[in-house]
Amino acid sequence: MSRPRSQAEYLARLVPPSVAGLNRRSLLAGAAATGALLGTGALAGCGDSDSGSGGDAKSVSLGSNQSDPKPKDVIAKVMDGFKTSSGVTVNVNTVDHNTFQENINNYLQGKPDDVFTWFAGYRMRFFAAKGLAGDLSDVWAKLDGYSDAFKKASTGDDGKQYFVPASYYPWAVFYRKSVWQQRGYQVPTTLDQLTTLGAQMKKDGLNPIAFADKDGWPAMGTFDILNLRINGYQFHVDLMAGKEAWTSDKVKKVFDTWAGLLPLHQPDALGRTWQEAAQSLQQKKSGMYLLGLFVGQQFSGADLEDLDFFTFPEVDSTIGAKALDAPIDGYMMARKPKSKDAATKLLTYLGSKDAANVTVKNDPSTLVANSGADTASYTALQKKAAELVGSATEIAQFLDRDTRPDFASTVMIPALQQFIKNPKDISGMLTSVENQKKSIFTS
Amino acid sequence: MSDLPLIHADRAVPPPAATTATGGGRGRRLRLLSGTDRVVITLMVLVPLLLVLGLVWLPAGATVLLSGTNWDGIGPIGEIDWVGLKNYDDVVHNYPPFVPAVQNNLLWLAALFVVATPFGMFLAVLLDKELRGSRFYQTALYLPVVLSLALVGFIWQLIYSRDQGLLNGVFGGETDWYGDPNVNIWAVLVAAGWRHVGYIMLLYLAGLKGVDPSLREAAAVDGSSETSTFFRVVFPVMRPINIIVLVVTVIESLRAFDLVWVINKGRNGLELISALVTQNVVGEASRIGFGSALATIMLAVSLIFITIYLWTVMREDKR
Numbered sequence: 001m002s003r004p005r006s007q008a009e010y011l012a013r014l015v016p017p018s019v020a021g022l023n024r025r026s027l028l029a030g031a032a033a034t035g036a037l038l039g040t041g042a043l044a045g046c047g048d049s050d051s052g053s054g055g056d057a058k059s060v061s062l063g064s065n066q067s068d069p070k071p072k073d074v075i076a077k078v079m080d081g082f083k084t085s086s087g088v089t090v091n092v093n094t095v096d097h098n099t100f101q102e103n104i105n106n107y108l109q110g111k112p113d114d115v116f117t118w119f120a121g122y123r124m125r126f127f128a129a130k131g132l133a134g135d136l137s138d139v140w141a142k143l144d145g146y147s148d149a150f151k152k153a154s155t156g157d158d159g160k161q162y163f164v165p166a167s168y169y170p171w172a173v174f175y176r177k178s179v180w181q182q183r184g185y186q187v188p189t190t191l192d193q194l195t196t197l198g199a200q201m202k203k204d205g206l207n208p209i210a211f212a213d214k215d216g217w218p219a220m221g222t223f224d225i226l227n228l229r230i231n232g233y234q235f236h237v238d239l240m241a242g243k244e245a246w247t248s249d250k251v252k253k254v255f256d257t258w259a260g261l262l263p264l265h266q267p268d269a270l271g272r273t274w275q276e277a278a279q280s281l282q283q284k285k286s287g288m289y290l291l292g293l294f295v296g297q298q299f300s301g302a303d304l305e306d307l308d309f310f311t312f313p314e315v316d317s318t319i320g321a322k323a324l325d326a327p328i329d330g331y332m333m334a335r336k337p338k339s340k341d342a343a344t345k346l347l348t349y350l351g352s353k354d355a356a357n358v359t360v361k362n363d364p365s366t367l368v369a370n371s372g373a374d375t376a377s378y379t380a381l382q383k384k385a386a387e388l389v390g391s392a393t394e395i396a397q398f399l400d401r402d403t404r405p406d407f408a409s410t411v412m413i414p415a416l417q418q419f420i421k422n423p424k425d426i427s428g429m430l431t432s433v434e435n436q437k438k439s440i441f442t443s
Numbered sequence: 444m445s446d447l448p449l450i451h452a453d454r455a456v457p458p459p460a461a462t463t464a465t466g467g468g469r470g471r472r473l474r475l476l477s478g479t480d481r482v483v484i485t486l487m488v489l490v491p492l493l494l495v496l497g498l499v500w501l502p503a504g505a506t507v508l509l510s511g512t513n514w515d516g517i518g519p520i521g522e523i524d525w526v527g528l529k530n531y532d533d534v535v536h537n538y539p540p541f542v543p544a545v546q547n548n549l550l551w552l553a554a555l556f557v558v559a560t561p562f563g564m565f566l567a568v569l570l571d572k573e574l575r576g577s578r579f580y581q582t583a584l585y586l587p588v589v590l591s592l593a594l595v596g597f598i599w600q601l602i603y604s605r606d607q608g609l610l611n612g613v614f615g616g617e618t619d620w621y622g623d624p625n626v627n628i629w630a631v632l633v634a635a636g637w638r639h640v641g642y643i644m645l646l647y648l649a650g651l652k653g654v655d656p657s658l659r660e661a662a663a664v665d666g667s668s669e670t671s672t673f674f675r676v677v678f679p680v681m682r683p684i685n686i687i688v689l690v691v692t693v694i695e696s697l698r699a700f701d702l703v704w705v706i707n708k709g710r711n712g713l714e715l716i717s718a719l720v721t722q723n724v725v726g727e728a729s730r731i732g733f734g735s736a737l738a739t740i741m742l743a744v745s746l747i748f749i750t751i752y753l754w755t756v757m758r759e760d761k762r
Contacts, residue, residue, distance in 0.1 A: 105516045105729055123727070130517060214622060214707050270711050271605045271622020280606070405727040406515070414540050417711045421624060432539055439533050440730070 059089040060342035062331075063113035065100035074362045081358050082349045088342050108132040114337035115346055120153040120328040121401030122240065124163050127332070128156035134333035136161045139344055143351040145372030149395045153328055164331045164351040165369035167359070169293040170389045171221050171325040171398075172309040179206075179284050187310045189321070191229075191257070194313050198264035201287040210286035211265035212277035213420060216413035219269070220399035221325060222290055223416060226254045228323045229315040233394035236323075240403035242441035246434040252426060257315065259423040270417055292327070293367070293385050307381060311388055322393040327401055328369060404440065411436045503742060510735035517729070530736035541737075544714035547628055551635070551715070552696035559636035560692045563643025568673065570644070571651040585645050587638040596705030599634040624712025631713060635702055639695060643688055650684030651677070686755060693748050697741070716741050 062079070066072050072094055079090040093113055100107070100117075107116075108127060118124055127133045133156075140151065140161040154163040179185075183204060188194040198208035213219040227236050231250045238244045239251065266277060266286060278298035280286040289295060290312065299307050314321040331350050337343040349355055356373035359366060367386055368375070375386065389395065400408035415433045419426065476484065510530055514523045534541050566584060570577045587595060602609045603620035611618060620630045654677055662672040678685070700717040703709045709718025716737060723734030 101727060102725065104727065109517065132517075214711075216708065216710060268605055268617075268619035268622050270624070270707075271619040271627070276604070276606050406723070406730040406733075409728045410723055410730060410733075414710055418539070421711070432537075435537050436533075439529075439537055 058087075058342075059091055060115065060337075060339055060346050061091045061093060061113035062346065063100070063107070063116035064092055064094045065097045065117045067094050067096045067100075070363065074359055077362055078350070078355050078358045081354060082346060085349065085354070086345050088345060090346060108334070112334040114339065114343040115331055115333055115350075118163070118330065118332045119397070119401055120163055120165060120330060121397035122403050123401060123405065124154075124332065125156045126404075128158070128160075128162040132335055133162045134335055134337060134340070134343070136164060136333055136344075136347060139164060139347045139351065142348050145353055145356075145370040146351075147371065147390060149389075149392055150328070150369055153395055153397065154330070162332055164347050165328045166330040166350060166356075167366045167368055168326050168328040168389065168395075169367060170385050170392075171225065171290065171292050172311050172385070172388065173288050173290050174281065174295050174307060174309045175288040176281065176284060176303075176306050177308045178306050179287065185287070188313045190313050191315045195261070195264070198261075198287075202264070206284075207266040207280060207286040208264040208288065209261070209266065210277040210281050210289035211269040212272035212274045213269045213417060214271055214273050216409075216417065217400060218274050218277075218291065219416040219420060220408075220412065221292070222258065223254065224325050224396060224399050225290065225312045226258055226315070227251075228325075228396060229312060229319060229321060230254050230257060232319045233323045233396060236396055237402070240399065242403075242407075242437055246430045246437060247427070251430060255419060255423075255426045255430070258419075259426065262420070262423050269420055292325075293381075296381065304379075304381075309381075309384070309388075320393075322391070323396065324388070324392050325398050326389045326392065326395045327398045328395070330369070407437060407440050411440065506735045506738050506742065509732055510739045512732040512735075514731045515729045516731050526732065530733045531740075533733065534736050534740065540710070540714045540719055541716075543712070544709075544716045544719050547713070547715055548696065548699070550628065551632065551699050552693065554632045554636060555639055555692050555696050559639040560643050560688060562636075563640040564647045564688070566640065566644045567647035567651055570648055581645070581648070584641045586641065588641045588645070590638075592638075592701035593705050595634060595638055596702050599630075599702075600706070603630055621706055622711070627706075627712045631702055631706065635699065639692075642691070642695075646688055646691065647681075647684060650681050654680055683759075686752070690748075690752050697745055697748070 062075075064072070064075055066075050075092060075094075079092060083089055091113075095103075104118075109132065118127075124133070136154075137160045140154070143164070146165065150165050151161070154161045154165060156162045175185075183201075185197060185200070186193075188197050201208040211218075211222075224236065227239070230253055231239075235244060235250060239246070244250070266272070266280065269277075274291060274295075275298055277286070277289060278291065278295050281289045281295075282298055282303055296304055296307060311321055311324060331347060333343050333347060351370065353370045353372035353374075356368040356370040359368050360373055360375060360377060367378075367382060367389070371390065375383065378386065396402060399412060403412075411433060415429055418429050422429075509523075511525055511527055512523045513526045513530070566580075570580055574580070590598075600608075600621070605611060605617070605619045605622060608620065610616065610620065618626060621627050658676055658680065659672060662676045667675065698717060699715055700709075700721070703713040703715055703718050704721065707713055709715050709722065720734050720737045720741065722728065723730040723737060
């Protein structure tokens with residue numbers, strides 16, 4: 001749920017919380033709660049369990065980035081559950097979320113905890129390929145309740161699993177039911193319908209699509225979904241991996257389509273934060289908003305119940321509208337855990353529906369990844385979000401989690417902002433991106 | 444400068460001092476410096492020297508070295524690949540934010556130098572007149588300097604926000620102060636200048652208080668006007684302070700960073716070299732080689748100013 005974990009988050013580390021915005025924080029906290037469950041003990045690195053793999057370890061360490069009080073508490077509860085079921089104590093090392101992410105390279109090369117919190121996507125596969133993460137194939141043999149999409153998202157380049165998913169949040173187009181009922185709007189299922197609807201909203205005095213990109217990452221969501229709709233999931237993966245050219249006609253088509261939609265977007269997006277854009281939706285000034293489920297942070301009470309969403313409409317009928325961005329948070333294992341046996345046990349528990357149930361019970365702001373969990377206490381919005389992701393054929397992790405972080409932050413953010421500023425010079429912008437990509441990916 | 448007396452003290456000791464080194468205290472005690480003194484002096488020289496080497500020159504040298512590599516922060520040092528000047532080539536030819544960053548840094552320097560610094564000096568001169576309530580004005584003007592830059596950024600965010608900000612709220616405009624790349628650099632310069640003025644004002648005021656009043660009296664007796672007294676008497680006398688103010692202005696504009704970082708991480712019209720270095724090096728991005736190349740460029744530019752400064756100061760000392 002807490003989208004800021006990626007791009008914005010790590011760049012925002014230097015910004016004090018007072019400035020960073022309370023709303024996002026609280027979202028993070030919710031997300032952190034789930035994450036906390038996953039990531040409690042990694043930082044310890046204290047050598048209390050020195051038995052080799054297979055030993056009868058009495059403790060295991062978990063490095064957690066869930067530093068907000070609520071998620072931290074949820075992690076503690078999940079770890080209690082693990083202790084009850086296995087008799088193994090978990091030493092949780094909680095580190096500030098931003099610090100954790102900033103130091104991940106050094107952390108994994110030093111003495112990491114046996115198990116640690118992380119995200120699915122390129123960065124997970126990257127650490128796996130570098131030999132900095134442990135193979136979890138045997139854990140996955142014992143897990144059930146996960147769709148193939150989750151398994152795919154947990155698999156490294158070598159076909160083995162390196163990740164246990166815990167929670168996630170989908171990206172979709174959010175709107176207020178009351179506004180749509182009052183005006184008689186219908187959920188669009190094709191791009192044409194979306195364009196027509198947008199034109200109607202404009203006539204009715206609304207911003208059709210709320211939009212903000214001051215922090216650089218929200219526009220990645222728009223690019224991702226258009227790319228997934230126009231070129232499909234595999235192309236997204238290859239493009240993010242640097243295998244496809246940014247100057248190709250396929251990518252151009254994405255930006256051409258986007259340029260066609262830009263007049264429907266809220267103007268002057270580069271000076272606006274996502275919170276402000278979300279508030280324009282909440283204040284009924286905007287008709288819809290493409291964002292992650294965490295948009296709900298800006299809504300409360302009756303407004304929150306009024307919030308609904310639909311998946312981004314189909315653009316190409318041969319591609320369909322079944323793929324989406326749904327970043328997943330979860331756990332990984334260190335390359336050389338002090339006690340592989342205990343770490344495996346912990347990861348198996350973290351992937352079980354028991355752990356998911358503890359999370360659901362203690363943190364209502366989260367979607368748990370295990371479909372076997374008891375989700376009766378979900379809100380209507382949570383239930384619908386879970387169904388949406390459950391029916392997805394492929395799940396992408398978001399641009400900045402699916403590609404090299406250096407490429408995402410130092411190339412894509414300026415490029416997308418350049419496009420929003422000047423949508424006319426698409427090929428010039430893409431040529432620059434391609435040149436920089438070549439330099440970065442070959443280095 | 445403080446070590447000058449030491450040098451003299453050293454020279455005062457005749458070479459035969461060597462004989463006392465092993466004398467165990469029986470030899471002639473002509474030394475000006477006792478054994479304890481020498482230990483203290485050695486420590487006083489060594490400790491700062493090691494600190495400077497370890498904390499300044501070693502990292503600076505490492506930065507220059509790393510700028511020739513493509514290191515991503517992962518793996519042993521032995522595996523770092525040398526790529527020569529590729530990073531510099533990329534910075535100049537293949538990195539769109541670089542040119543705007545250089546322009547913005549220069550603009551920053553010009554704005555502080557031409558507007559903010561003279562204005563701060565002007566305010567100092569006014570406040571030096573012992574106006575009524577000058578304490579209050581001093582405090583008010585200096586307050587922005589005391590506030591952390593993150594807080595300053597936040598205050599101006601409240602003023603500049605397009606949809607919810609004070610400026611657009613009061614004047615009913617639709618200007619996208621922080622988002623429009625043609626406008627935002629000026630908006631930020633106002634915020635930076637606001638802070639810089641207070642800083643310069645205080646520095647200069649301290650200098651003015653130190654000017655011998657008899658100089659002014661003498662000038663007044665000679666029938667000099669207020670203006671010419673300032674420009675022909677006070678200003679030249681304040682040369683050391685003027686140099687400090689100049690250096691502070693240059694340093695402030697080279698290291699400008701916090702405000703743009705708080706606003707939008709130094710993107711979209713607010714590129715600054717320091718922000719680009721941070722974007723590339725800090726955090727997950729870990730483009731350490733490339734970021735080091737940017738940092739090295741910044742170091743080279745800073746060295747130019749530092750050299751000029753030191754040269755001026757040393758020439759001053761010789762006189």
